[in-house]
Amino acid sequence: MENAKRDKDKILEILKEVNGQVITTKGCKIIFPVRFEMIGLASIGSETFFYGLFQILTLDGNYYAVHNCLSTIYSSPDSVATITVDDVPYYELTYLAGSTVITSTDLIQNGNLIGKIYRELINRGKVPYYVSYDDMNRVFSTAKEYTGHSLGDSFEALAVPISIIARNPNDVNQYYREILDEVDPSVVKPTYVPASSVNFAASSTLTKLTGSYFYDGVVSSLNNPTEETELIDYVLRY
Numbered sequence: 001m002e003n004a005k006r007d008k009d010k011i012l013e014i015l016k017e018v019n020g021q022v023i024t025t026k027g028c029k030i031i032f033p034v035r036f037e038m039i040g041l042a043s044i045g046s047e048t049f050f051y052g053l054f055q056i057l058t059l060d061g062n063y064y065a066v067h068n069c070l071s072t073i074y075s076s077p078d079s080v081a082t083i084t085v086d087d088v089p090y091y092e093l094t095y096l097a098g099s100t101v102i103t104s105t106d107l108i109q110n111g112n113l114i115g116k117i118y119r120e121l122i123n124r125g126k127v128p129y130y131v132s133y134d135d136m137n138r139v140f141s142t143a144k145e146y147t148g149h150s151l152g153d154s155f156e157a158l159a160v161p162i163s164i165i166a167r168n169p170n171d172v173n174q175y176y177r178e179i180l181d182e183v184d185p186s187v188v189k190p191t192y193v194p195a196s197s198v199n200f201a202a203s204s205t206l207t208k209l210t211g212s213y214f215y216d217g218v219v220s221s222l223n224n225p226t227e228e229t230e231l232i233d234y235v236l237r238y
Helices: 008-012 112-123 143-147 155-165 205-209 214-223 231-237
Strands: 015-018 021-024 028-033 048-058 063-075 079-085 088-095 100-102 166-168 171-175
Touching: 008 048, 008 063, 048 112, 063 112, 063 143, 112 143, 112 155, 155 166
Parallel strands: none
Antiparallel strands: 015 021, 021 100, 028 048, 028 088, 048 063, 063 100, 079 088, 166 171
């Protein structure tokens, strides 16, 4: 998988829609975190379904694409295995030629998905390895279509919390957006920190100490003291 090339056209070549279903003509694999099942975003068994943010690869593993829609996909894999990537367990679903990858293209709207996905990806910072920074910024772009709920005038407002939890993989205290002009995003991918963690999400000593987790805030402030005064400091001081 590490050597797989991202090429959606290669993946589209092996998929075909037939009578409201999507089958694979040459076989493929689908990968997503085991955690999805733990938090109600997937189920493996007699009825298999999973949240529509997954990696799909050719059977030989040479090419892949990322499916990204805010909906639940029902599927009929030929076999299921568990693999580990960066010490995180993932399900690997295998489909042989002629197998049904998506049992119905008529997807059901489910508004509960928004909260579950926000908590998993942003609050907890649990972003799958195959999701790029651009993918993350498009996660909620299909909310209106697939959940029936609008996220306001623009889903792009969620780019703010995403830009806050995305960090330099070599220095988690630095925002990833600050090095975007210096690196190739396809090679140097961000690491993600939980938005709910005062250790990382709070950017100033003041906000760390006035948060809900005082002890954690003190430790974080001592380890990473604020070097610049922020706007909130001026407001409260003057």
